[in-house]
Amino acid sequence: MPDPKTHYDELLTLVRKAELLGSCGAVLGWDRETYMPPGGNEHRANQLSLLAGVAHEWSTSPKIGELLDQLADSEFNDGAESDSVANIREIRRTYERSRKLPQRLVEELSRVTALAQQHWAEARQKNDFAAFAPWLSQIVKLKQEEAAAVGFAENGEPYDALLDEYEPGAESADVASVFDALRTELVPLLDAIKGAGRQPDTSLLNRHYPVDAQAVLGREAATAIGFDFNKGRLDVTTHPFCSGFGPGDCRLTTRYDPDFFSSAFFGTLHESGHGMYEQGLPGDAFGTPLGSSVSLGIHESQSRMWENLVGRGLSFWKHFFPRAQELFPDALGNTLLDQFHFAVNAVSPSFIRVEADEVTYNLHIMLRFDLERDLISGRLPPEEVPTAWNERFTNDFGITPETDANGCLQDVHWSAGLFGYFPTYALGNMYAAQFFEAAEDKIGDLQHQFAKGEFQPLLQWLRQHIHQHGRRLSASRLVEVVTGSTLSNTPLMNQLNNRFKTLYGI
The missing domain is CATH 1.20.58 (Methane Monooxygenase Hydroxylase; Chain G, domain 1)
Structure with missing residues (x-):
């Protein structure tokens, strides 16, 4: 036997x-x-x-x-x-x-979403929600079927079954409560920034930045923070993403705008953070839980940490700004470091989530989270999404999308069937701030290290405390073990208040 x-x-x-x-x-x-x-x-x-x-x-x-x-x-x-x-x-x-999922449903979801993503891309380009609406209706019905098959707690809701795929153990009501607490502190900070007498000159980010030079700077920055190009690559796509195929093969993508600096550079840092997590998972455990990421919220914590807590910091640019001036002499040759740093940290309500500043970003996520819950519950018919989106956006941001391409058609997620994915972005911001605070406490003066181009101490700390453990611990347990506390919005708000109140003089 x-x-x-x-x-x-x-x-x-x-x-x-x-x-x-x-x-x-x-x-x-x-x-x-x-x-x-x-x-x-x-x-x-x-x-x-x-x-x-x-x-x-x-x-x-x-x-x-x-x-x-x-x-x-x-x-x-x-x-x-x-x-x-x-x-x-x-x-x-x-x-x-x-x-619990019928094979027929799995195959149909894969087939429909593969087709829908091309139709979404075309609808977005043409600003034609009506062309995408039938595909969204199909996907919502399939995801409702999936939620019913998987099941959820008696006092829960169908969306819980979808959220659990990306953030195991999380429930919609709990996430909504966390988001409400965060919103309560974000809105006053945003209002104070809007009324501040000191404002950045963001026009310097909209000068001409040759794509070839952008690619050089992005690759150099990704290499410096620790992404291994011997085991990965960087390509161009419509909607940036990271794919980890297994040991030794991690693919990053970005998109370039020759007349806007931030999109490609910070997108590359973001995807590099995802990529370094993938590269830090134990290769000999591939295919098992110990070789897999904990949750998408934890995954997102790694990308947002490198993009924002590191990449938008003054110390980071003390190291990289001279190189940026070399590569973009016409755009940045006469620009001061403080001017540039203030510009890349500009806070202003805008339509596009992936280009949103750190203060408004989570409001973008909360909007999507609430609409997704309404779609899956049946409270919101798919064809009414543009109206619901614009009403909520106007209420939250004080501006109204003029086109659906800048509104409800901007993200690939729904065409890919990724209902339950969006809230992990905001959870990731909170995880990132809490992990970063713990790292600073253990490692010492990270800002001094960044100014000298030393990023390995932080990466090695992340490898030791997060990456190498795979799914040994749940997301909530990992946060407690690494930081000594349960998830809280306090570290994130401390980061935001400290940086933006200083920059805006409030």
Whole structure:
């Protein structure tokens, strides 16, 4: 009779096999967004649907359930937070969720979203929500079906089932409560900034910045903070993203605007943060929970930390601004460091989430979070999204989108079926500030290190305390272990108040 070790090894072999197939699908998805000719989209949708169906079949194999049951009372499932306990716990959680989903639904979601993303891109370009609306309706119905299949707590809501995929254990009501507390402090800060007598000259960011030079600076900055280009690459796409395919292969994407500095540079820093997390996961644990990220909120904490808490800091630019002046002599040759630093930290309500400042960014997320809940619950018909979006945006930001391309069509997420994803961005901002505060306490003067171009101490701290653990701990438990406290909006508000009150003289 096989011993528990044989059962455990067989279990890991099966889940690794399914994960490996999933990574093949991820390569095809990356190719679709970067180099695939538009005419290949329907064929690519069929390819992705097939792979998604087979991966689902493999990951829900009855054999996995049998092995989990055989290991339930073994020494491999005994001991707090050991490697095997963590793997068995997380494999069971994923297995039980996945086997509730009919293979037909998995394949249809993959097929429809692959097609919908091209239709979304065309609708966005033409500012034609009506062309995308039927696709959004299909996706919402499929996600409602998914939520019903997965299930949720008696006192919860369907959206909880979708949120759980990206932020395991989180519930909509709890997230809404956290967001409400954050909003209460963000709005007064935003109002004070609007009324401040000191304002930045942001026109300097809209000068001409040659794309070739932008690519050089972005790659140099990504390398300096720790992204390994021997195990990764950087390409161009419509909507920037990071794809980690497995050990030694992590792909970043960005987009360039020759007449706007911030989009590509900070987008590259952001995706590099994601990429360094992927590169910091234990390669020998690929395909298992210990080789996977904790949650998208934790993933986002890494990208937002490098983009904002590091990349928008004065110390960072004390190191990089002379190089930026070399690369952009016409745009920045006569610009002072303090002027540039103030400009890249400008706060002003704007339409585009990915280009939003740190103070207003979370308000963008809260809007999407509330609309998603309403769509999945059925309270908001998909065809009424533009009206609901514009009304809420006007109320929150004091400005109204003139086009749907700058409003409800700006994000790829809904066309990709990623309902439940958006709130992880704001949670990531909160996690980032709390982790950064803990790092400063343990490492020492990070700002002094950044000014000298020394970013490795922070990266190594993140590797040790976050990256290398994979999914050994839940997101909430990880925050407690690393920082000594439960998640709080206080560190984020401290960061925002300290930087922006100083900059704006309030």
